[in-house]
Amino acid sequence: MLTQSTSASANHVNPAPAAVRAGQFGSLAMHPGIVVTEYSYKRGEEIYGEDEPADYVYQVVSGAVRTYKLLNDGRRQIGSFHLPGDMFGLESASIHRLTAEAIVETTVRLVKRRNLEALAGTDVSVAHRLWTMTASDLRHAEDHMLLLGRKTALERVATFLLEMDRRLAVAGMMALPMCRRDIGDYLGLTLETISRTLSQLHSQGILEFSGARQIVLRNRTRLANMES
Amino acid sequence: MLTQSTSASANHVNPAPAAVRAGQFGSLAMHPGIVVTEYSYKRGEEIYGEDEPADYVYQVVSGAVRTYKLLNDGRRQIGSFHLPGDMFGLESASIHRLTAEAIVETTVRLVKRRNLEALAGTDVSVAHRLWTMTASDLRHAEDHMLLLGRKTALERVATFLLEMDRRLAVAGMMALPMCRRDIGDYLGLTLETISRTLSQLHSQGILEFSGARQIVLRNRTRLANMES
DNA sequence: CGTCGCTTTGATCTAAATCAAGTTGAGTGG
DNA sequence: CCACTCAACTTGATTTAGATCAAAGCGACG
Numbered sequence: 313m314l315t316q317s318t319s320a321s322a323n324h325v326n327p328a329p330a331a332v333r334a335g336q337f338g339s340l341a342m343h344p345g346i347v348v349t350e351y352s353y354k355r356g357e358e359i360y361g362e363d364e365p366a367d368y369v370y371q372v373v374s375g376a377v378r379t380y381k382l383l384n385d386g387r388r389q390i391g392s393f394h395l396p397g398d399m400f401g402l403e404s405a406s407i408h409r410l411t412a413e414a415i416v417e418t419t420v421r422l423v424k425r426r427n428l429e430a431l432a433g434t435d436v437s438v439a440h441r442l443w444t445m446t447a448s449d450l451r452h453a454e455d456h457m458l459l460l461g462r463k464t465a466l467e468r469v470a471t472f473l474l475e476m477d478r479r480l481a482v483a484g485m486m487a488l489p490m491c492r493r494d495i496g497d498y499l500g501l502t503l504e505t506i507s508r509t510l511s512q513l514h515s516q517g518i519l520e521f522s523g524a525r526q527i528v529l530r531n532r533t534r535l536a537n538m539e540s
Numbered sequence: 541m542l543t544q545s546t547s548a549s550a551n552h553v554n555p556a557p558a559a560v561r562a563g564q565f566g567s568l569a570m571h572p573g574i575v576v577t578e579y580s581y582k583r584g585e586e587i588y589g590e591d592e593p594a595d596y597v598y599q600v601v602s603g604a605v606r607t608y609k610l611l612n613d614g615r616r617q618i619g620s621f622h623l624p625g626d627m628f629g630l631e632s633a634s635i636h637r638l639t640a641e642a643i644v645e646t647t648v649r650l651v652k653r654r655n656l657e658a659l660a661g662t663d664v665s666v667a668h669r670l671w672t673m674t675a676s677d678l679r680h681a682e683d684h685m686l687l688l689g690r691k692t693a694l695e696r697v698a699t700f701l702l703e704m705d706r707r708l709a710v711a712g713m714m715a716l717p718m719c720r721r722d723i724g725d726y727l728g729l730t731l732e733t734i735s736r737t738l739s740q741l742h743s744q745g746i747l748e749f750s751g752a753r754q755i756v757l758r759n760r761t762r763l764a765n766m767e768s
Numbered sequence: 769c770g771t772c773g774c775t776t777t778g779a780t781c782t783a784a785a786t787c788a789a790g791t792t793g794a795g796t797g798g
Numbered sequence: 799c800c801a802c803t804c805a806a807c808t809t810g811a812t813t814t815a816g817a818t819c820a821a822a823g824c825g826a827c828g
Contacts, residue, residue: 381682381683383686383691384768387690387691388690389685389686389689389690391682404668404671404672405675409679410682433668436660436664443632443671443674444632447633447674448632450681451633451637453678454638455609457609457617457619458611458617460685460689461617461728462616462617463611464784491805491806492807492808499689501785503806503807504784504785504807504808505784505785507806508808510808511809523792524792524793524807525806540612692815693816719775729817730817730818731774732775732816733817735775736776736777738776752775752776752824752825770827770828771826772826773824773825775824775825777820777821778819778820778821779819779820779821780817781818782818783814783815783816783817784813784816785813785814786811786812786813787810787813788809788812789811790808793804793807794803794804794806795802795803795804796804797803798799798800798801798802
């Protein structure tokens with residue numbers, strides 16, 4: 313735990329600029345010694361790599377991020393998609409366990425991990441918050457293991473659509489930032505299976521397209537029954 | 541609930557009895573207000589159920605535990621096996637996300653979650669320890685998602701054998717507490733596929749059996765190459 | 769020493785992968 | 799504003815890894 317106090321203890325004098333979607337992250341800007349920076353990444357750009365030092369913790373401001381692991385021959389498993397408001401890159405160890413990449417042009421807010429940890433060392437509520445965030449990632453991973461190990465293609469796609477609808481639908485429509493291959497690598501399927509399954513749901517009138525990535529769910533109940 | 545024996549804060553006077561494998565959990569008994577209890581469960585007995593209140597945190601003393609999720613039609617995904625020394629049942633929320641069952645006759649040590657949380661509220665090192673433990677569960681889950689989403693049957697079984705060898709081999713031999721069906725439900729495969737894959741590895745001279753559940757790895761290097 | 773649960777092995781089936789064209793559509797430059 | 803390009807997407811044909819169905823072994827325990 314470093315008790316460093318960087319430049320920005322001035323931050324509590326000039327508090328939280330542009331804290332629109334700030335949530336958890338924004339409130340941190342109130343603490344002296346916590347510097348919040350913004351950075352943008354181009355579509356496809358790597359934010360950090362697997363096994364690299366975990367020096368920063370991130371929050372998506374706009375855009376979308378995928379975090380994934382690779383096997384030596386290129387097979388990829390995406391662990392999660394991070395959408396505006398989501399935090400990612402938080403590790404209790406000093407190394408990132410997955411690679412993070414911008415799916416589209418993406419802006420993130422970031423803070424130094426060692427500053428966060430130092431704060432957690434003096435402020436129990438911050439320590440509790442870090443734990444809670446990691447526990448919520450674990451909860452998602454546990455649900456996803458059930459999906460990957462035991463659900464059918466149709467059940468996986470139904471689960472995916474409901475998750476995305478909940479997380480990014482605006483006025484009943486979701487604009488998916490990721491391609492079919494990303495969805496496949498998230499659900500443990502191929503891009504062709506994703507495409508076929510979406511077509512099937514479309515032909516059953518459960519969803520409507522306006523372009524391949526703009527989807528409206530027409531019958532959430534029926535979809536929820538398919539989740540199994 | 542069979543045998544029971546409590547050891548209270550009097551523990552720092554009469555220190556750590558039988559703390560052979562105590563690890564993290566044992567040191568908690570040093571704190572006043574932390575009561576460590578022991579319980580034993582019969583083979584197949586449920587320790588806690590999914591969506592039940594998470595009132596206790598557990599450590600395996602002897603035996604083995606599986607934690608899993610079920611789909612409505614009975615399909616099961618085992619998230620992890622817990623072996624002597626392992627903690628399980630730790631949640632930052634108030635509800636268990638998986639069911640825990642004793643695989644064989646099992647003795648656990650347990651403490652009240654709210655006592656642990658109270659301690660974490662005053663002792664940063666305890667708070668940090670809780671976070672670290674959850675983070676380490678997350679790490680395992682992330683590795684397991686890659687296995688479930690992208691590895692072949694052979695790769696899954698190789699990974700499983702190396703994991704178990706590392707965690708429970710004594711004098712080069714591992715005594716698996718779980719049946720083929722459990723292994724299948726952990727690896728997202730059927731029990732028949734587990735059996736066939738083990739037979740195949742046996743015929744290649746990579747492992748030796750003495751009874752279906754006593755396994756000696758003859759060539760860890762070759763197995764590690766199969767992990768992919 | 770018979771029974772029952774676990775394991776192995778064989779035969780067959782099938783969901784999803786792979787291979788293979790086309791089609792669409794967003795972005796680029798003329 | 800149009801046409802060209804390239805990546806993303808869809809759809810079809812075929813293959814295959816692993817599931818399912820089925821029937822013996824085996825081994826621990828009462």
